[in-house]
Amino acid sequence: MFDLTTRDIKFLQGVGPQRATLLNKELNLFSLNDLLYYFPYKYVDRSRLYYIHEIDGNMPYIQLKGQILSFETMGEGRQRRLIAHFSDGTGVVDLVWFQGIKYLVGKYKTHEEYVVFGKPTVFNGRINVAHPDIDPAKDLTLSTMGLQPYYNTTEKMKRAGLHSHALEKLVGNAFALLQGTLPETLSTKVVEENHLMSLDEALRNIHFPQSPEKLRRAQYRLKFEELFYIQLNILRYTKDRQRKFRGLCFERVGEIFNTFYSQNLPFLLTGAQKRVIKEIRKDMGSGRQMNRLLQGDVGSGKTLVALMSMLIALDNGYQACMMAPTEILAAQHYETIRQLLFGMNVRVELLMGSVKGKKREEILKGLLTGEIQILIGTHAVLEDTVHFSSLGMVVIDEQHRFGVAQRAKLWKKNTCPPHVLVMTATPIPRTLAMTLYGDLDVSVIDELPPGRKPIQTIHQFDNRRVSLYAGIRKQIEEGRQVYIVYPLIKESEKMDIKNLEEGYGHICAEFPNCKVSKVHGQMKPAEKDAEMQRFVNGETQIMVATTVIEVGVNVPNASVMVIENAERFGLSQLHQLRGRVGRGADQSYCILVTSYKLSEETRKRLEIMVQTNDGFEIAEADLKLRGPGDLEGTQQSGVAFDLKIADIARDGQLLQHVREIASNIIDKDPTGSFPENEVLWRQLQTLRKTHVNWAAIS
Ligand code: ADP
Ligand code: MG
Numbered sequence: 032m033f034d035l036t037t038r039d040i041k042f043l044q045g046v047g048p049q050r051a052t053l054l055n056k057e058l059n060l061f062s063l064n065d066l067l068y069y070f071p072y073k074y075v076d077r078s079r080l081y082y083i084h085e086i087d088g089n090m091p092y093i094q095l096k097g098q099i100l101s102f103e104t105m106g107e108g109r110q111r112r113l114i115a116h117f118s119d120g121t122g123v124v125d126l127v128w129f130q131g132i133k134y135l136v137g138k139y140k141t142h143e144e145y146v147v148f149g150k151p152t153v154f155n156g157r158i159n160v161a162h163p164d165i166d167p168a169k170d171l172t173l174s175t176m177g178l179q180p181y182y183n184t185t186e187k188m189k190r191a192g193l194h195s196h197a198l199e200k201l202v203g204n205a206f207a208l209l210q211g212t213l214p215e216t217l218s219t220k221v222v223e224e225n226h227l228m229s230l231d232e233a234l235r236n237i238h239f240p241q242s243p244e245k246l247r248r249a250q251y252r253l254k255f256e257e258l259f260y261i262q263l264n265i266l267r268y269t270k271d272r273q274r275k276f277r278g279l280c281f282e283r284v285g286e287i288f289n290t291f292y293s294q295n296l297p298f299l300l301t302g303a304q305k306r307v308i309k310e311i312r313k314d315m316g317s318g319r320q321m322n323r324l325l326q327g328d329v330g331s332g333k334t335l336v337a338l339m340s341m342l343i344a345l346d347n348g349y350q351a352c353m354m355a356p357t358e359i360l361a362a363q364h365y366e367t368i369r370q371l372l373f374g375m376n377v378r379v380e381l382l383m384g385s386v387k388g389k390k391r392e393e394i395l396k397g398l399l400t401g402e403i404q405i406l407i408g409t410h411a412v413l414e415d416t417v418h419f420s421s422l423g424m425v426v427i428d429e430q431h432r433f434g435v436a437q438r439a440k441l442w443k444k445n446t447c448p449p450h451v452l453v454m455t456a457t458p459i460p461r462t463l464a465m466t467l468y469g470d471l472d473v474s475v476i477d478e479l480p481p482g483r484k485p486i487q488t489i490h491q492f493d494n495r496r497v498s499l500y501a502g503i504r505k506q507i508e509e510g511r512q513v514y515i516v517y518p519l520i521k522e523s524e525k526m527d528i529k530n531l532e533e534g535y536g537h538i539c540a541e542f543p544n545c546k547v548s549k550v551h552g553q554m555k556p557a558e559k560d561a562e563m564q565r566f567v568n569g570e571t572q573i574m575v576a577t578t579v580i581e582v583g584v585n586v587p588n589a590s591v592m593v594i595e596n597a598e599r600f601g602l603s604q605l606h607q608l609r610g611r612v613g614r615g616a617d618q619s620y621c622i623l624v625t626s627y628k629l630s631e632e633t634r635k636r637l638e639i640m641v642q643t644n645d646g647f648e649i650a651e652a653d654l655k656l657r658g659p660g661d662l663e664g665t666q667q668s669g670v671a672f673d674l675k676i677a678d679i680a681r682d683g684q685l686l687q688h689v690r691e692i693a694s695n696i697i698d699k700d701p702t703g704s705f706p707e708n709e710v711l712w713r714q715l716q717t718l719r720k721t722h723v724n725w726a727a728i729s
Contacts, residue, residue: 036064036213044204045197053193057185063205067213067234069198070253070676071180074240077148078177083122088153095119095147096168099126102136115139117147117160124151124158126165144168164196178240202238216714217256220707221692228252237676251685254677259689260718263696263711269322270697278320279423279447284312285346288339290375297371303327303478304336310474311340311452315424321450324464327476328646329456329610330483336476337426338368340452345377345404349423349449352406352441354413356429358383358556359563363585364428365407382408382417385556413440421445427453456610456646457603463654463679485644486613488621490597490637499622500541503573503591507545511590511617512566513573516608518599519552534595535575546571578604587615597623598633602653605640632656654679 040060041051054060060069075092086093097119104113113135115126126147128135139145149163182198212231215222222229228236228245233252240246300308307325314321327333341351353368355361365381372379380394380403397403401420406412422445441451453471464473491499503513515538517531535549548562548571566574567586574589592612597605605623613619623637639652679686696708703712 036062036067036209038063040066043201043208045201050191050193053188053191057188063208066202066205067238068675069182069202070237072183073181074178074246075181076177077179080146083119083124083158086122086124086151086158088151088158090151092148092150095124096144097147098144099139099141101141104132117145122158124160126163127159127161129162139165146171178243178246180238180240199238206235206238215710217259218707218710221259221696221711225255225692227255230256250676253675254682254685255689257675257677258682258686259693260715262686262690262693263715264719266690266693266697267715270701272320277447278318279315279347279349279450280318281315281343281347281349281423281450283347284343287345287375287377288342291339291342291372295371295373295375298480300335301332301476301478301480303476304332307336307474307476308339310472311336312343314472315340315343315450320448321452322471323450323452324471324473325452325454325476326464326473327454327456328479329607330479330614331456331476332480333428333454333456333476334364334367335371337428337452337454338371340450341405341424341426342377344424344450347423349421350398350401350404350406350419351424351426352408352412352419352422352444352449353426353428354408354410354441356409358385358409359560360428361407361409362560367585368405368407377405378403379405379407382406382411383556384409384411386411417444419444422449424450425452427451429454429456456607457650482616483613484616484618486609486619486621488609488623488641488644490623490625490641492627493595493624494627499593499624502620502622503593504542506591506620507542507572510588512569512571512586512588513591513593514589514608514611515573515575515593516595517575517577518596519577531575531577538573538575542573545573547573547575550574550576552577578608585614586611590615590617590619592619592621593624594622595624596626597637598625598629602636602639602649602656605636606646606649609640609644610646 039051040046040054040062041048043063043066046054054066058069060066077094079094080096081090081093083095083097095117097117100116100118100123102113102115104111106112109129111129111132113128113132117124117126126149144167146166146168147160147163148165149160152159152161180195180199180202182195184194184198188194212229213234215230217227217230221227227233228248228251230252232245233249236245236249237253240249307327311321311323314323325333325336327336337353341353344351353364355364361381361383365379369379378397380397382391382394386394394403394406395416395418398406398417398419406419411417425441425444427441441449464471506513515534517534531549531551535547539547546565548566550559550562554562565571569588589612592609594600594605594608600608609621612621621640623640625633625637629637635656639649643649677685696711699705700708
């Protein structure tokens with residue numbers, strides 16, 4: 032049978048080649064199916080009539096029934112307009128047109144009953160409705176018109192007459208073409224068990240709702256379907272991979288791990304660290320490849336967990352590798368890990384872009400012979416020249432800077448893919464993690480090491496510098512260190528530096544007895560590191576920086592984080608920055624400095640920061656304020672957030688629900704051979720073909 036839904040949109044009545052090109056380019060609509068899945072963004076109730084005396088200029092769309100009393104043309108040139116004085120007996124409004132005047136005067140008659148639909152505005156004390164929809168009252172049965180759909184269009188489309196109303200007509204034409212019911216895209220079982228509306232009914236009601244209740248059910252069904260297939264896709268990949276690749280089986284916990292645990296561990300593990308290490312051990316010993324996302328708020332002690340996981344690989348005769356997004360961080364990990372392993376016979380090396388020549392060759396050789404057991408590094412470890420003798424475990428720190436493709440590259444560094452532990456300090460809300468990293472198991476460190484005092488966060492307007500500086504001075508006198516961060520202005524790196532330089536000069540003048548460090552993105556890595564190191568060693572008391580210090584840097588003695596122009600930062604970034612302090616036992620402070628003029632949204636953001644230190648709470652709030660498209664980490668993840676109807680911030684529960692359903696189906700039918708599920712796999716294939724990004728999740 033010929034499938035109308037795949038038919039090119041240009042053959043639809045009312046489209047044609049020119050409009051088709053617009054629909055392709057502007058809305059990415061190519062087939063009738065695409066059109067049917069282009070959903071209205073709102074609905075207006077047309078069953079309700081208003082009286083003119085009820086109307087003010089703040090109302091959305093309204094509908095009136097009455098007569099045109101008289102016509103009048105006014106203005107000259109581009110100002111020329113036609114006005115129809117329209118009355119329903121309770122008052123008069125002016126209907127206004129700037130185009131098609133001659134045609135309109137011929138078309139509409141005075142003293143006939145019309146229904147007028149449009150948005151009222153008040154102009155010179157009179158109510159206007161510009162370019163309204165007008166229909167003879169006898170042609171409409173308002174009680175059956177109900178909710179009218181509104182579609183987003185673009186300026187270009189409007190110029191070609193493709194406004195919302197025109198799209199509505201096209202959708203109507205498409206339904207007229209489709210005889211019979213549209214084929215179901217979910218299995219009968221899924222539809223029945225979840226009491227879902229059929230696809231056919233849902234699509235018809237999402238465009239032309241028969242009632243608010245049916246609209247609600249249609250929305251639910253379509254959200255369900257959208258989220259369900261995203262989950263089915265991710266879970267299918269995971270299970271296929273698990274079937275194809277057997278993972279390395281690290282059954283043993285041996286001498287290295289135990290020596291470290293009993294002799295080198297500088298403190299007791301927190302309960303959360305213990306739990307997570309257990310989860311990781313279980314994964315690595317299961318015979319399946321581990322793919323685990325470790326989420327833990329800043330300062331929760333992820334590094335230690337990473338190290339102990341790597342030691343398990345070593346105990347089983349394999350090498351381990353840890354990647355960080357910047358040289359500063361990689362170097363810091365290297366130092367930390369060497370200190371932690373002090374006195375133990377484990378060879379650790381550091382590989383980054385700046386490691387060259389003989390040293391580099393030595394490392395490459397040591398990796399091949401297996402003498403080097405742990406390699407710490409940046410992206411440099413991904414290069415094709417880097418070969419391991421037996422890589423068994425990979426840790427990726429601060430995951431959001433690494434894309435899916437890079438993760439895949441790592442797997443290929445060993446014939447059997449190594450276990451992967453991805454660590455992130457950007458707490459990703461659970462719902463988002465499931466969509467983005469649905470193929471990863473998730474562990475959470477939800478407990479900070481003991482003895483930490485919660486950071487106190489204060490919002491201060493920038494005219495209160497005197498007291499701000501007094502506070503800083505006091506901390507420095509007590510032997511603490513201070514960060515002062517300036518925003519990065521994307522458009523102009525020069526401006527950043529200027530901003531930073533000014534701040535630096537200002538701070539040096541204000542604190543003549545202190546040594547001040549300065550770090551920004553334009554510095555050479557070696558310079559940056561040296562300057563960073565001076566601060567870490569306590570040679571300097573104040574660190575003036577752009578956001579380069581955002582990720583992972585650890586200076587327990589620093590107790591104050593001042594963020595200048597805090598209004599320019601997103602919530603998760605503010606939280607990351609704040610996490611640089613509060614790492615020691617002393618009371619720490621985060622001061623958010625802003626100008627007096629703030630938008631409502633910014634005010635909310637700052638309020639949240641002042642109220643809570645909980646990274647997950649902040650991430651949830653961020654998701655709600657900004658939407659997932661903006662969330663850090665989503666851009667490079669390979670998943671485009673072009674959800675048509677579901678909303679990750681709001682539909683978390685549904686997402687969880689459909690994930691369980693999808694997971695059950697795959698568990699029961701791992702090879703996809705049950706006839707009852709055939710429709711699911713077929714639809715998944717179709718979606719993988721049309722959603723380019725879906726293929727990238729692996
Ligand atoms: P993050 O999770 O942000 O990477 P780190 O691993 O850098 O956190 O740890 C933050 C600080 O907490 C470090 O100074 C580390 O030595 C310390 N730390 C980690 N685990 C514990 C623990 N169980 N008890 C006390 N301090 C700990
Ligand atoms: Mg860290």
